[in-house]
Amino acid sequence: MSRNKTAGYKGPYGYQKRREGDGEWDFNWCDVGWLRENFDHSYMEEHVRICHFRNHYELTRKNLMVKNLKRYRKTLEREAGRIEASKCDFFPRTFELPSEYHLFVEEFKRSPGSTWIMKPVARSQGKGIFLFQKLKDIMDWKKDGSRSEEQRDETQVESYVAQRYIENPYLISGRKFDLRVYVLVTSYIPLKAWLYRDGFARFSSTRFSLTSIDDQYVHLTNVAVQKTAPDYDPEKGCKWQMQQLRRYLTARHGTETIEALFKDVDNIFVRSLQSVQKVIINDKHCFELYGYDILLDQDLKPWLIEVNASPSLTASSQEDYEMKCCLLEDTLHIVDMEGRLTGREKRVGGYDLMWNDGPVYREDVNLETLGSACFTANTHLGCVNDRKKQLRQLLKPFPGKKRI
Amino acid sequence: MMDEGTELSLTIAQIVQRLKATHLHSQIERQAKECLHRPEIQLESLKEDVRNFLKASGWERKLQNAVYRELHVQPLPSHPAAPPEHAKEPLAYMRKAQVNWEKRILKSLNSMCTELGVPLARKRPAVEQKELTNKWNEMGTDEPDLSRFRPVYAPKDFLEVLISLRNPNHDSSEEASAKSHWGLIQVPLHDRDIPQMREAYSELSLTTGQLGIDDHTHVPPDLFESEHTRIGKKVVNEQDSAAAQQYSRQGCPTGLRADLWALILNSTNEPEDVMHYEQLKAGVIHHDLLVDNLIYKDVKLTASNDDYYFVFEDFLYQVLLCFSRDTAVLEHFSYNSATPPKSYIQGKVGVEEFAVVYPPNGVIPFHGFSMYVAPLCFLYNEPSKLYSVFREMYVRYFFRLHSVSSSTSGIVSLCLQFERLLQTHLPQLFYHLREIGAQPLRIAFKWMVRAFSGYLSTDQLLLLWDRILGYDSLEIVAVLAAAVFAFRAENLMEVTSLTSAEVSVPRPQAGRLSPTHTHTGFHSGPWLLK
Numbered sequence: 001m002s003r004n005k006t007a008g009y010k011g012p013y014g015y016q017k018r019r020e021g022d023g024e025w026d027f028n029w030c031d032v033g034w035l036r037e038n039f040d041h042s043y044m045e046e047h048v049r050i051c052h053f054r055n056h057y058e059l060t061r062k063n064l065m066v067k068n069l070k071r072y073r074k075t076l077e078r079e080a081g082r083i084e085a086s087k088c089d090f091f092p093r094t095f096e097l098p099s100e101y102h103l104f105v106e107e108f109k110r111s112p113g114s115t116w117i118m119k120p121v122a123r124s125q126g127k128g129i130f131l132f133q134k135l136k137d138i139m140d141w142k143k144d145g146s147r148s149e150e151q152r153d154e155t156q157v158e159s160y161v162a163q164r165y166i167e168n169p170y171l172i173s174g175r176k177f178d179l180r181v182y183v184l185v186t187s188y189i190p191l192k193a194w195l196y197r198d199g200f201a202r203f204s205s206t207r208f209s210l211t212s213i214d215d216q217y218v219h220l221t222n223v224a225v226q227k228t229a230p231d232y233d234p235e236k237g238c239k240w241q242m243q244q245l246r247r248y249l250t251a252r253h254g255t256e257t258i259e260a261l262f263k264d265v266d267n268i269f270v271r272s273l274q275s276v277q278k279v280i281i282n283d284k285h286c287f288e289l290y291g292y293d294i295l296l297d298q299d300l301k302p303w304l305i306e307v308n309a310s311p312s313l314t315a316s317s318q319e320d321y322e323m324k325c326c327l328l329e330d331t332l333h334i335v336d337m338e339g340r341l342t343g344r345e346k347r348v349g350g351y352d353l354m355w356n357d358g359p360v361y362r363e364d365v366n367l368e369t370l371g372s373a374c375f376t377a378n379t380h381l382g383c384v385n386d387r388k389k390q391l392r393q394l395l396k397p398f399p400g401k402k403r404i
Numbered sequence: 405m406m407d408e409g410t411e412l413s414l415t416i417a418q419i420v421q422r423l424k425a426t427h428l429h430s431q432i433e434r435q436a437k438e439c440l441h442r443p444e445i446q447l448e449s450l451k452e453d454v455r456n457f458l459k460a461s462g463w464e465r466k467l468q469n470a471v472y473r474e475l476h477v478q479p480l481p482s483h484p485a486a487p488p489e490h491a492k493e494p495l496a497y498m499r500k501a502q503v504n505w506e507k508r509i510l511k512s513l514n515s516m517c518t519e520l521g522v523p524l525a526r527k528r529p530a531v532e533q534k535e536l537t538n539k540w541n542e543m544g545t546d547e548p549d550l551s552r553f554r555p556v557y558a559p560k561d562f563l564e565v566l567i568s569l570r571n572p573n574h575d576s577s578e579e580a581s582a583k584s585h586w587g588l589i590q591v592p593l594h595d596r597d598i599p600q601m602r603e604a605y606s607e608l609s610l611t612t613g614q615l616g617i618d619d620h621t622h623v624p625p626d627l628f629e630s631e632h633t634r635i636g637k638k639v640v641n642e643q644d645s646a647a648a649q650q651y652s653r654q655g656c657p658t659g660l661r662a663d664l665w666a667l668i669l670n671s672t673n674e675p676e677d678v679m680h681y682e683q684l685k686a687g688v689i690h691h692d693l694l695v696d697n698l699i700y701k702d703v704k705l706t707a708s709n710d711d712y713y714f715v716f717e718d719f720l721y722q723v724l725l726c727f728s729r730d731t732a733v734l735e736h737f738s739y740n741s742a743t744p745p746k747s748y749i750q751g752k753v754g755v756e757e758f759a760v761v762y763p764p765n766g767v768i769p770f771h772g773f774s775m776y777v778a779p780l781c782f783l784y785n786e787p788s789k790l791y792s793v794f795r796e797m798y799v800r801y802f803f804r805l806h807s808v809s810s811s812t813s814g815i816v817s818l819c820l821q822f823e824r825l826l827q828t829h830l831p832q833l834f835y836h837l838r839e840i841g842a843q844p845l846r847i848a849f850k851w852m853v854r855a856f857s858g859y860l861s862t863d864q865l866l867l868l869w870d871r872i873l874g875y876d877s878l879e880i881v882a883v884l885a886a887a888v889f890a891f892r893a894e895n896l897m898e899v900t901s902l903t904s905a906e907v908s909v910p911r912p913q914a915g916r917l918s919p920t921h922t923h924t925g926f927h928s929g930p931w932l933l934k
Contacts, residue, residue, distance in 0.1 A: 173715045173781070174541055203715060207542045244712060247658055247863055251783050255633075255659040319711070 027337060032056070032310060044285045049335050052309060053188070053286045058276045060290070060309040062161045063096040063121045065272070072275035088275075090268045091304045092164040096121070097141040097157075104162050108135065115165040120158050128158075131165060138162065166303055170296040172248070174207040178305060179242070179294040181381060183269050183354070184331055189282040190357035193273055194334060195266070197350045197385040198323050199242040239316065241323070246382030249300075257300065265294060265302045266379050270355055272304060287335055289327075326350060326387060333391070340395055348394065349387040352378050419474045427676045428470050432463050462643065469645035473670035476800055476876065479739035493741035495810045497571055502741045502808040505565050509768055510745045512556050517694060520552050524694045524747065524762055533689050540685070544708070544717035550701045555771035559853045562770075562806060563588075563846070566816055569808070586838055587823030588845045593810055595821045596879070598828075605875065607653040615655025615867060629657075636660045645670055653874035655867050662783040668873050669796040673789045681788035684726035687764075691729075695763045699724045703774045712862050716781035720774050723791050727798075733765035736799035741809035742766075767803075772850075775857040776802050779865050801878055805853050818852050818882040819845055825886035833893050842902040848885040855881055 028050045030038075035052045044050070058064050069091055077085035095104035097118075108116070118138060120128040132138055140157050169176045182196035240248075250258045269292065291311025295303045313328070315321030330349035334341075346353045346360060353360045354377070361375040423429055436454050439445060439461075445453045458464045479491035493499045517524055528536070539546065567588045574592050596604065608614065615632065632654060639647045640663045648667040656664045666672075688696075703720045707713045713720075727733070737744055744766025746759045777794050784790040804814045811817065826834045826844055837844050851859045855878065856868055871880050889896065899905045 173718055173785070175715060207545065207718075238714075240712070240715070244862065248782055250658045251662055252785065253659075255657070258659075317711070 027335075047337070048285050049287060049337060050285055051287060051289065053185075053288050054281045054283065056280070056288055056309045058279045059272065060307050061121050062094075062119055062306055063159060065276075065307060066091065066094040066096070066161065068275045068279060069272065072271070087267060088271050090264075090271070090302060092166060094161050094163040097138070097160045097162055099159075101142055105135070107164075111164075115167055117163050117165045118160050119163065120160050122159070128160075166295055166297055168298045169208065170298050170300065171208055172203070175203050175205075176208040177201045177203045177240075177245075179245070179265075179292075179296070179302075180311070181242075181265070181269075181292045181294060182311065182327060183273075183290045183292055184287065184334060184351060185273065185290065186287045186334060187282065187284070188273075188277050188280045191273055191277055191355055192353075192357070193269065193355045194348070194351040195269065195354040195379050195381060196327060196330070197242070197352065197380045197383055197387075198327065199381065200320075200323075201240040201242065201245040203238040203240070205238055239320065241319070242382040243384070253300065261296075261300050261302065262379070262381055263377065265381065266354065266377055268292070268294065268302060268304050270359075272307065273355070287331075289331055326385075330387065330391075333395075345394065346378055347390060349391050350385045352380050354379050415475075415478065418478065419471055422474055423467075423470055426470070427674070428466060432458065432467060435461070435463055465643050469643070469667070469670045472645045477736065477739070488738070491739060492737070492743075493809050495571075498569070498741060498808050498810050498816075501565065501569055503743070505562075505808060506743065506745065509556055513694075513745075513768060516554065516556070522694055522697070526692050528690060528692050532692075536689050540722070542718055543721040544703075546700075548697070548700060550697060550704065553697045553701050555702060555705075556698060556768055558771040559806075559850050562815075562853070563849045565808065566819060569816065585823065586827055586834055587820070588843050589816065589820045589823060591816065591820070593817055593820050595812070595817060595824060601879070601883070605880070607874075608871070615657065615870070633657045633660070636664065640664065640667065643667065649874055649876065651874075652870045656870045658863075661866060661870070665783065665873060666789070666793060669793055669800070671789070671792040671796050673786065673792065677792050678788045680732075681726065681791050684729050684791075685722075687729040688725045693728060693763055695728050695769060696725055698769050699728070699774070702769060702771060706772055706858065707774045707778045710775075710778065710858060713775075713778040713781065713858075716778060719781045719785070719787065719790060720777055722787045723777050723794055724769070724774060726791060727795065728763040728765055728767070728769075730765045730795065731761075733767065733795065733799060734761065736803060737766060740803050740807055741811075741814075742803070742807040767798075770806065772854055772858070775854050779857055779862060779869070782862055782866070800876075801872060802855070804878060805855065813878040815853065818878060818885075819849065821879065821882040822848055822852065822885045825883065826889055829886070830890060830893055833889065833896055836897055837899075837905060840900055840902070840905070842899070842905040844889060846902065847906055848889070851888075852881050852885055856884065 026048055028048075030051060032052060035050070035054070039050075039052075039054055058068055069088060073085050073088040076088060093107055095101075095107065097104060108114070113133070115131055115133050117129065117131050118141075130137075141160060141162075179199060179201050181199040184194040184196070186192045186194070246258065246262075249261070272292075288309060289311065291308035293305040293308070295305050297303065313324050315324055327350065330351050333348050334351060341348070346362075360378040362378045363375055365375070435458065439454060439457045442457065445457065455464075458467075482490050482494075489499060493502065516522075536543075567590075569589070569591050571591050615629070636651060636657050637660065639651050640660055645667050648664045652664060652668060671677075699721070703717060703724070707720055708717050734744060744761045745768065747762045776798065777790075780790055780794055780797070784793055801813065804811055805818075806815065808814075808816060823834075823845055834844060855872065856865055860868065868880065868884065872878055896905060
C-alpha cells in the first residue's frame, strides 16, 4: 500500500511528491487547491481516503459559515424554541459585504461607538484584516445602486465580512489570546467527530488596548502575524499549551466554572458541525481535520472566530512540532487504513469521540446507568494526554479481533 | 540552656509584643468594644462572653493564624547571653564565610556603579515619573539599554563559595576513603537520615494518597481525589492556617491552591496591605535605583524567555521593583545569616546614624531571582496579593537558598543532603560521575537554588512547592534532585563528560523535567525514604 503526500508536511510516514498524472494513491493529504481541481475527476476505490470534504468551504469560508449558522439557528428556533436556538449565539453579529451592506448599516447605527472587524472571506493567516469604527473606512464595500455598470465591473471588491469586534476579550497579564483546537470529522451523515486533547493558546505579543485599533499586532493573534511584529522574538514563543491554559484558568476561577466553560466550547463544535451537516456532500472517502479558532471574553464566554480546513502544521518550537506530529499520527490511526480498530472506540490516542450521531458520554450508558442524571461528555480538551499508553493498549494485537 | 518553660514564656512574650503593633490587634480591640452592645454579652460573664463572640465571628481564628505565622518567622531560641548574630547563624565559620561573600557582592556592585557612572539611587524628574505611572501596567514594553549591566552574581559563583567552606575545627586530613564524603561540600553538617525522613515525611509514603500521582487519569477520582478536594474546601471555609499547612502535604487541588497558600502564609489582602503596596509603588515612581536595572535585566533574560512565564513579564516588574523598596523585609535579617549591605551618606562613613541600607530591602538580586516570583503569577493576578504572597515566601524560604548558613533548609544543607543521598543509594553512579569530572552537584545546584522554578513544568512545580509549604522545609528539594539522578541512573552511567552528563539528565523540550520524572521523583522520594 503506497502512501503519497502532496503537501510539504513532515510526518512519521515521510512523504513523496505526487508524480504528475499519477492517479494511483490510497491516501491523499492534499491541499484545497488540488481538491478543487481534481476531486470531481478522480475515481476512488472503496478503501481510499482523502483529507478534505468536497465542499468543506461551507464551514470554513467566513461568509458561508455565518450563513449556515444563521440558517441553522432559525430552524432551531422554529422547531425547538428560543432557548435551544440561543445555544447558537456563539458568533458575533456578522454581515457579508457588499451584499448585506444595508443590513449591516442598520446594525452599525444601533450600536454607536462600537468597533467592527473586517475580514476577507477567503484569505488566511490574518491577511487583509482591519478594524474600523467609522463607516467611511469601508466605503469601498458600499452597495451603491448609483454606480454605473462600468464602474462596478471595473472595481470588483473582494468579498468581506464585517463582524462585531469583541471589545472585552479575556486577558492574561494584559494580553489577548485565542485558542486553536483540533476537531476531526470522519463523517457528516451520520455525524462523527473527534476532539483532540492538545491545542494551544496564541498570545498577541503586545498589550491589549482599544486605543490603537490600527495596530494589528495588538488585535490579531495569528502566529503568522505575530512573527512579523517588530518586537517578536522567536526565542520568546507566544503560545501556551492548552493544558497550561486550562490549569491557569482553573487556578483563577475554580474547577466548576472552567468545566462549564469547556462544556460551552464543546457546544460550539457540535452546533457548527450540525449547521452544515445537510449541506456538506458526505463521502465515505473523506475525512477532515479542522482547526477551530475560539476567543474567550471577560465573562468567560467562548466565541467562534473561524474554522480552518487546513490548519497550519508548521511548528514554532520543539514542543509544537511534537504535538503536531502526534496529532497527525493519531489522525491516521482514526482514519485507520490498516483496519485495526473495531469502530466502537471512544478514544484513540489523544482524540476523544465527541459526537457519534448523538452525544458521547464518558460513562457507559446501559440499562443500569440510564436512570442516573449525571452523564459527563466524553471530551478532555486541555486535559492530560497520555496517548502513548492508551495506544499501546488499544492497538495490542488481539486474536480474533475483527473490524466492523 | 533555658528550660522549656522559660523558653515558651519568652516566645509568647515576643509574639505578643509583635502582634500588639499590628492592624489585627486594633481590629480585634475594636470588635471587642463594639460587641459590648450585643444582647448576649452579660456583665457577670463578660470575659467569657466576649471570648465566645470573638470565636464565633472568626476573629479568634484570625488571631490563631497570625500567631501561627509568627511562629514560622521566629529566630531560633537561644541563650539570653548569646549575641544577636547567633540567632542569625550559630556557627562562626559560616558567619565569616557569609560576611566575606557579602563583601565580594558589594564590591562587584560598587565597581559596576563607578564603571557605568550610574548612581545607586536617583530621584526621577517629574516627566519621567509621569511616564512611568502611565506605563505601570506594561513596563515590559520598555526596551532600555541594559547591555552595560551585568548580573551581580550567578548561582555558579555562589557554588564556588560553598565548595570552599571549611570548618576549622574539623580534622579533614584523613585519607579519602570509601567512608569519606565524595561530594563537593566538605562541611560536617548534621542532616536527617533516611529513617528520620521517612517518619517526618510520612504523608509522602506510597500508601498515602497524593495529588500529582493519585489523581492521574487512570485512577478513579473517588479513590482519593474527590475526598481530598472536599476536605480542601472545608479547610478554606474554616480559614485555618495550621490545617491548610497540614493539608498541603498531600498536594493542593488546582482550584483551591491560591486560597490555601494564602492561608498557610497568612497573606491577607486587607486595605492596609493594598495601601502598603501602593506606597511601595509610589516609591518606585519617585526614585530610580541601580538594582532596578538588574531586575529588568534578569526578567528579560530569564522569565521573558520562558515558555510558561513570558506572559507575566509585567507582573514581575510590578512585584520585584516594589520588593526592593520594602523595608519591612529587613525584619527577616534577624534570622537570616545574611546582613543587608549598608551605605553611608557622603562624608559620614562609619557613622551609624547616617547609614542607609541598600537596596532598601537589603536583598541584592542575582541572576535567576525573578524565577522565585514567576510561578506565583499563575495563582494570583492582583498585584498587591501577588506581592504579599511572594514576600512571605521569600522571608520564610527563598532567602535560605542564597545565604551561607547551617540551617537544615539552607542551601548548604540541601547540597550536602543531595550528595549524601546519592552517595548512599547510588554509589556506583556517583563514583562514575566523579571520575569523569562531572560532580553531580554541579548539575543539580542550579535546580535547588531556584527551588526548581524554570526546571519543572508549572503544575509539577506547584505540587513541589505545596510540599515545601506543607512541611515548612526546603529539604524536599534535595530529595527531588537526588531522585532525578536516580531516575536517569542508567543513562548517566554511560556518559563520559560533564557536558554530556548535563544533556543526559532530563532536559526535554523546554529544558524541563517532564511530569514522569517528577512523578518518579515523588515516588522515588518515598522510595529513597524506604
